[in-house]
Each structure stands twice: as C-alpha cells, then as structure tokens.
Amino acid sequence: MSFSPALASYGLAVRLLAPFAGLWLKSRARKGKEDASRLEERFGRYAQARPTGAVIWFHAASVGESGVALSQIEAMAARAPSLSFLISTGTRTSAELVARRATPRVTHVYAPLDSACAVRRFLNHWRPDLGVFVESELWPNLILAAEARRMPLALVNARMSPKSLARWRRWRAAGARLLKAFAFVAAADARTAEALSDVRSAAVPMLGNLKLAAPAPRIDAAARATLSEQIGARPVWLAASTHEGEDEIALAAHATLRAKEPSALLIIAPRHPERGEAIAALAGGAPRRSRFEPIGNANVYVADTLGELGLFYALAPVSLVAGSLLPHLKGHNPIEPAKLNSAILTGPHVESFQDVFGALSAAGGAKLTPDADSIASAVLTLWRDEAARTRQLDAARAATAQGAGALETTVERLLQLAPPNATAKAAHASA
Structure with a gap:
C-alpha cells in the first residue's frame, strides 16, 4: 500500500x-x-x-x-x-x-x-x-x-x-x-x-x-390549493435556488415580462432561505413565505422556506433552475421540475449537473437562457404556446425516465x- x-x-x-x-x-x-x-x-x-x-x-x-x-x-x-x-x-x-x-x-x-x-x-x-x-x-x-x-x-x-x-x-x-x-x-x-x-x-x-430514478417530491395539497387560489389566473414563473447576483437577473427579466403581461407573478425561491429578507427588499418589499404573508397583488413573492421547492415547481408552468447564471456557480438539480411538469430554463453554468442537463438539452427538455432578455423571451413563449411547452415537458419526462x-x-x-x-x-x- x-x-x-x-x-x-x-x-x-x-x-x-x-x-x-x-x-x-x-x-x-x-x-x-x-x-x-x-x-x-x-x-x-x-x-x-x-x-x-x-x-x-x-x-x-x-x-x-x-x-x-x-x-x-x-x-x-x-x-x-x-x-x-x-x-x-x-x-x-x-x-x-x-x-x-x-x-x-x-x-x-x-x-x-x-x-x-x-x-x-x-x-x-x-x-x-x-x-x-x-x-x-x-x-x-x-x-x-x-x-x-x-x-x-x-x-x-x-x-x-x-x-x-x-x-x-x-x-x-x-x-x-x-x-x-x-x-x-x-x-x-x-x-x-x-x-x-x-x-x-x-x-x-x-x-x-440515480438522480433520474428519484420520484417526484410529495406536495402538500392544502398548501398548493391555498397558493393557487392566491395566484388565480395570473401568469406565473419560478426562479428556483437562486444565489446572490441571480435575483437581480430574474427581477430584470420579470420587468420585461410585465411590460407585456402586467399581471405576471415571479416567485423567487433562494437556495439559502436566510437571504429572504434581502431579496424582499430588492423586490420593493415583496411578501415572504417564511412570514406567512399572502401574495395579494404583489408582482414578486419570496419563497424563503426549507423543504418546499417542489411545491413551487408544481405551481409554476415555467421554472428557471438557477445556480447557473454566473460563472462561479455550478448549477442545481433539474429533476424535480421535470417530474412536476414545470418547463425548465437554465443558465450556461451547470458543471455539477452537466450530464443531466446534457441529456435534457439533447432531448429538447430544457432551454438555455443565459441572460435576462433570453429568460423573459423563453418564459413568454412557454406561457403563450402550450404546444411548445407540452413538447418540452414530454421530452424532459422521457430524458429523466432513464434511471x-x-x-x-x-x-x-x-x-x-x-x-x-x-x-x-x-x-x-x-x-
């Protein structure tokens, strides 16, 4: 030896x-x-x-x-x-x-x-x-x-x-x-x-x-029903697992979206929930999940709790899997949104999950969105073109069924x- x-x-x-x-x-x-x-x-x-x-x-x-x-x-x-x-x-x-x-x-x-x-x-x-x-x-x-x-x-x-x-x-x-x-x-x-x-x-x-074999996370049905009622018919998207520096990009994309869809709602779920207060301030005093504040008429909602990311993937027809927009970040797991019927957007920096994103992208199950403008454009397309969203969801499910x-x-x-x-x-x- x-x-x-x-x-x-x-x-x-x-x-x-x-x-x-x-x-x-x-x-x-x-x-x-x-x-x-x-x-x-x-x-x-x-x-x-x-x-x-x-x-x-x-x-x-x-x-x-x-x-x-x-x-x-x-x-x-x-x-x-x-x-x-x-x-x-x-x-x-x-x-x-x-x-x-x-x-x-x-x-x-x-x-x-x-x-x-x-x-x-x-x-x-x-x-x-x-x-x-x-x-x-x-x-x-x-x-x-x-x-x-x-x-x-x-x-x-x-x-x-x-x-x-x-x-x-x-x-x-x-x-x-x-x-x-x-x-x-x-x-x-x-x-x-x-x-x-x-x-x-x-x-x-x-x-x-083996991550591809993971089942969809369990969702609290009561919490989902309550939040769905608060959101109503508003178009909604999720920025999931954001890091410092990515919230600003998501908020810039959302400003562009609201110019075309004024009632649009962005849910930001930070990777580290302790950042919730700072993100709420950045978004002009947005309501926070950790404080049990209702969404109301706010255009941004901060989901700063532990263990509920699956709930927000289930609520959002489109999700940006963050941790991928800045060069020093390495990406986060896209399996949950794939299995919860949320169309996946991602930045280019996904080194830690390159194999999974590679399979998703090759199948057409994820879309690369490196900046605020491309995020806004992709979200708007997936909101308005249900056939395109369905094709992307089907491709993502097929790619993640291989585990x-x-x-x-x-x-x-x-x-x-x-x-x-x-x-x-x-x-x-x-x-």
Whole structure:
C-alpha cells in the first residue's frame, strides 16, 4: 500500500483544527447553517439508540444526494424487510427532506466531523453492517476507519466535476488508497467512470445517474390549493435556488415580462432561505413565505422556506433552475421540475449537473437562457404556446425516465454486500 502525502497532510490538519470545531459549529448555527439543537451529533454523540439487527448506513452530502439515498433505501426495504437504515447528511435542508420522506425504519443523523474521535464514536454507536457513500461525499478518516473495522463499503452514483477529477488524478496515491476501501464503485456518467477507473486501476462501471430514478417530491395539497387560489389566473414563473447576483437577473427579466403581461407573478425561491429578507427588499418589499404573508397583488413573492421547492415547481408552468447564471456557480438539480411538469430554463453554468442537463438539452427538455432578455423571451413563449411547452415537458419526462435500470442494478449489488442473516445487536453507548 503506497504512502500518500496528501492523506498524511490531511490527517495532520484535522488533528490541529479539531480543538476549534466547537466554535466553528456554533458560529455556523448562529447563521442558521447548523441545527443548534443537534450539534452533539457532529461529535458522534446521539440520543437515538441503534436499531437491532442489520443496519445499512448511507452517507450523503445534501438534498440531491439524500434523495438518491432514500430511493435506494425504499427499494432495499421493499426486498429485505428485516433491514434498518441510517442516513447521515451534512445540511439542514437534507435533514428536512429525510424527515418528510423517510419511513420508520430510517434514522437520520448529522454526519460526524471527520476527526478521529467523532468518527470513532459514530462507528462505535451505530456499528453499521454496510456503508454506502453517495456521489462525491468522501471523508478520508470516516472511510479508512470504517475499512479498518472490516465494514463493506460501496460508492454509488459517483459523479464529480472535471476539477474534482483532475485533483483525483493529481493526488493519485490518495485517490487510489481511498477507492481501495470500496468493495463496489459505480459511476453516474462516463467522465467519472473513466477517471475513477484510471485512479483505481480497476474498471468502474457507468450505470447511469440515480438522480433520474428519484420520484417526484410529495406536495402538500392544502398548501398548493391555498397558493393557487392566491395566484388565480395570473401568469406565473419560478426562479428556483437562486444565489446572490441571480435575483437581480430574474427581477430584470420579470420587468420585461410585465411590460407585456402586467399581471405576471415571479416567485423567487433562494437556495439559502436566510437571504429572504434581502431579496424582499430588492423586490420593493415583496411578501415572504417564511412570514406567512399572502401574495395579494404583489408582482414578486419570496419563497424563503426549507423543504418546499417542489411545491413551487408544481405551481409554476415555467421554472428557471438557477445556480447557473454566473460563472462561479455550478448549477442545481433539474429533476424535480421535470417530474412536476414545470418547463425548465437554465443558465450556461451547470458543471455539477452537466450530464443531466446534457441529456435534457439533447432531448429538447430544457432551454438555455443565459441572460435576462433570453429568460423573459423563453418564459413568454412557454406561457403563450402550450404546444411548445407540452413538447418540452414530454421530452424532459422521457430524458429523466432513464434511471430505473441504474437503480435496479445498484440495489442488487448493495443487497449482495448486506449481511443475509445479520444477528441482532444491542445499541452501543457513545464513547
């Protein structure tokens, strides 16, 4: 096993920074980026007991990866009723998603810090029988500690940007060492499969993107009915998951639209809901969802809540999937609008979801709109030409229906790694 200077340097840096982790987490909690009531989970301390029997652990980063994990959990649970599941994630939005969608056999925790003590407490307490890492959420100490306990590990739906893959090739010894820990690795796209095969010195199959297999999110019917009544017959569009600097572009597009459709309504759903107040001020005092303010006659409505993006996709016949209009951004997942009948617009900067947008664009299921003028023109066309909107929606649905085979193959492989007749294990106290 070759020595990796990168992993050694990483380990040293973590040890030096670990004493300051508490201050860092409390600072993030004050900004709303951490759940202050659950910070102990970051240190590997839990109020929940370990379930008896076999526990399959999924480790995901945020909302998109959590959706992939939940789809696999649902499929595995249907085939193996004795299994229990643990899902560790890193964001409050992902915790909200799991809370809404998970079954009683699923326990959610916040991912432990990648320090030796936190990782040891996590593994001592939960003692998973199989660890499944989703996409690119690879923490070296967590992986190597799990491997040291002879825990089977899998990396599924591996999907990395060109910059990330270049780093893997540059730090080849570190990449090879981490990939060696996984009994099963599968990629979401050909680019990632080729690069990981090179680093791992073993073929990594390209099964397809598991995000395409995710079901449409559940929608609160009562909330949808209330908002639909408030909107009425007004033409409406959504700017979803906006970042700072994109709201101005959406508002400029909306000003152009209102010159032709004076009653038009723009819903802005910021990626980070804490920006709601600033966006409302930018839009001249627009009403905000988080303050339970009705839409009324406003021409802009700020949807600054967690976990409701699907609701707004379902309300809007046209949606701009933001995080794509500025060069430093890398795009967001377009699967939800595709499955909720909202025609998709996107900016050009979609590096993190290039494979999905590539499939959508090739099929005619998404339209590139790089600036305010093109956004306004596309929205107006899709409002007025129902046949064109229907063609785009049909193409998007067809493109996103291709994940079923990848899900089936992945679940089969994971069940092969899971213990067939795991004996019951009592909860282990946190260290």
